[in-house]
Amino acid sequence: MSYSIRFLAGWLLAAGLTTLSVGAQAQGTVTLTGKVSGRTNDTIAVSVRENPLDPKEQITYARLDEKGEFRMALKLDGPARADLVYGDDVTDLFLEPGDALDIRFRGSNMAGSVRYKGKGADANTYLTDVAEQFIENDGFQVLPDNIMLYEPGFLSFLDYRRKEENKFLKNALEDNKFSEAFRHYAQAEIDYSYANDRLTFPDLREQVVATEGRLKMSPAFYEFLNDKSLTNNAQAMQSEMYQEFLLNYVHYLANSNGKLRTHPDFYQACYDIAKTQLSGPVRPIIMGRVLQESFRFGHVKQSAAMLADFRTVDTKNRYAPVLQQDFDTHKAFAIGAPAPEFRLQTVNGDSVSLRDFRGKLVYLNFWRTTSGLSLRDLPYAADLAKKFEGKNIVFINIALDENEGAWKQLVTSKRLPGVQVRATGGMRSPILRAYALDDVPAYFLLAEDGTFLNTKPKRLSSRAAVDEIKESFGKASTYTSLLSNETAK
Structure with a gap:
C-alpha cells in the first residue's frame, strides 16, 4: 500500500x-x-x-x-x-x-x-x-511513537485525535463564515485521515517495527470499511486524503482477494476493483492512479491493455492524454519490455552478447573499480553467484571503466565469479544511455526471454536478494500465460 x-x-x-x-x-x-x-x-x-x-x-x-x-x-x-x-x-x-x-x-x-x-x-x-x-x-501523529502501539491503543489514539479535530472544526465553524466547498474539504481531511491511517496501520507497523512480526488484527478492526459512504463521497472530492484512502482501499481489497504486489495480475485486479466498485468523478482518478502504478511496476502489455480500456471510461478525454504520456515515458523499462542488446569484451578477450544468454535468468550488475559502493558489493556478488551455482541464472558484471588494465587486474586478482565484461568509454559508454544510468552501482533482473523483470532488484548485499531471485525463475512465462488467458477472454 x-x-x-x-x-x-x-x-x-x-x-x-x-x-x-x-x-x-x-x-x-x-x-x-x-x-x-x-x-x-x-x-x-x-x-x-x-x-x-x-x-x-x-x-x-x-x-x-x-x-x-x-x-x-x-x-x-x-x-x-x-x-x-x-x-x-x-x-x-x-x-x-x-x-x-x-x-x-x-x-x-x-x-x-x-x-x-x-x-x-x-x-x-x-x-x-x-x-x-x-x-x-507529534502527539497527534502516527509516527514516530504511536505506530508502536498495538491495536487497542492505536484505535484509542485515532479516536481521540478525530474527536479533537472535530471539536476544533466545530469551534471554527461557529466563529467563521466558511464556504460550503471548504466545509466539505475540512471535514473530509479529518474523516479520511482517520480512515487512511487506520487502514494502513498493519502494513506500516510491519515495516517500521522490525523487531516484531505483523500484527493479527481483530475482525472488528476493518468493520469501519462497511460504511459505503466512505468510498463514494462526492463532497470529499477536493481532499487528497480521500483519493489516497481510496487507492489504499483498492489495494486492500485486492490483497483480501489473494492478490499480492508480487503477483503478475495485482494491478489488473486493482484496476478492475476501482472500475467496478467506485463511481462518480473520483472513479477515473483512482483507475488512473492504479494505471500509473502499473506503468512503473507492472507488465508493459498488461498496462497497455488497461490504458486502452481506460479510454472507454474517460469519455471526455481529460486524463487519457496525461496517462498516455506517462506510459510512453516508462514503457521502455517496464516489466516485459525487451532489455537493450549489447556485445561486450570479456576479461579473457572474447566477446559476449546479451542474446547469448537467452533462456537464462540474467542479473546485470553495472559497476566500476573506482566506485566505493561497487567495491563493497564484490564479496556479496561472489557469495550470491556461489549460492546459485548450477542454476538457470547468469550474473553479468558490466564494468564502466576507462582503465582496462586496472579492471583486468582487479578481476583476475580477486578471481571474481560470473561473466566479467567491460564497456569501453566508461561513464560515457553508449550502454550507459541505453540503460538510462546516472551512476553505479546499478542492477537489473532480466527474464529468460530477455525482457525486464525488475529494474530495481535487491542489491547484491541485501539478504532479500536470494529470495527475490528464487521467486523470479519462470516468472516471465507466468506473465505470458496470464496475458494469453486475458486475450482469450
Whole structure:
C-alpha cells in the first residue's frame, strides 16, 4: 500500500496540489496581494496542479517591490488546493474564484508567521491553525511513537485525535463564515485521515517495527470499511486524503482477494476493483492512479491493455492524454519490455552478447573499480553467484571503466565469479544511455526471454536478494500465460 501519514501531511500537500471542480462552476479570478517583512527573495509564487494525474503545475509568479509588496491574479475553474511558495518555504492555501486575499509574513519564516485578511482569509487561517495544532504536534501523529502501539491503543489514539479535530472544526465553524466547498474539504481531511491511517496501520507497523512480526488484527478492526459512504463521497472530492484512502482501499481489497504486489495480475485486479466498485468523478482518478502504478511496476502489455480500456471510461478525454504520456515515458523499462542488446569484451578477450544468454535468468550488475559502493558489493556478488551455482541464472558484471588494465587486474586478482565484461568509454559508454544510468552501482533482473523483470532488484548485499531471485525463475512465462488467458477472454 502507499501511505499518506499525518505527520507528513504538510509535505504531501506541498508536493502537488490539485484543482478539482465540484460540478460545473464558472471560471473566476483569485487576487492575492500582500507584503513580506524582511524579504529574503525577490519573488513569490502560487502553484496549482489542475489535473490530479498530471505532476505538472500551473505556477503564477509575482515580483516583490522595494517595500516587499506584491500582487498577482490567477484563474481557477473552481475551489482549489494550492501552494504559496517563497524561497524554500511552503504553506498551504485553499482558493476559490472571487477570493481577494491579503497575505503578510516574515521572510525568514513564512509558514510560522503568515497572516491573512480579506475574502478567503477565514479558510486559510483555519489551515494555518490546524497545522500548528495538529500537524506539527507529534502527539497527534502516527509516527514516530504511536505506530508502536498495538491495536487497542492505536484505535484509542485515532479516536481521540478525530474527536479533537472535530471539536476544533466545530469551534471554527461557529466563529467563521466558511464556504460550503471548504466545509466539505475540512471535514473530509479529518474523516479520511482517520480512515487512511487506520487502514494502513498493519502494513506500516510491519515495516517500521522490525523487531516484531505483523500484527493479527481483530475482525472488528476493518468493520469501519462497511460504511459505503466512505468510498463514494462526492463532497470529499477536493481532499487528497480521500483519493489516497481510496487507492489504499483498492489495494486492500485486492490483497483480501489473494492478490499480492508480487503477483503478475495485482494491478489488473486493482484496476478492475476501482472500475467496478467506485463511481462518480473520483472513479477515473483512482483507475488512473492504479494505471500509473502499473506503468512503473507492472507488465508493459498488461498496462497497455488497461490504458486502452481506460479510454472507454474517460469519455471526455481529460486524463487519457496525461496517462498516455506517462506510459510512453516508462514503457521502455517496464516489466516485459525487451532489455537493450549489447556485445561486450570479456576479461579473457572474447566477446559476449546479451542474446547469448537467452533462456537464462540474467542479473546485470553495472559497476566500476573506482566506485566505493561497487567495491563493497564484490564479496556479496561472489557469495550470491556461489549460492546459485548450477542454476538457470547468469550474473553479468558490466564494468564502466576507462582503465582496462586496472579492471583486468582487479578481476583476475580477486578471481571474481560470473561473466566479467567491460564497456569501453566508461561513464560515457553508449550502454550507459541505453540503460538510462546516472551512476553505479546499478542492477537489473532480466527474464529468460530477455525482457525486464525488475529494474530495481535487491542489491547484491541485501539478504532479500536470494529470495527475490528464487521467486523470479519462470516468472516471465507466468506473465505470458496470464496475458494469453486475458486475450482469450
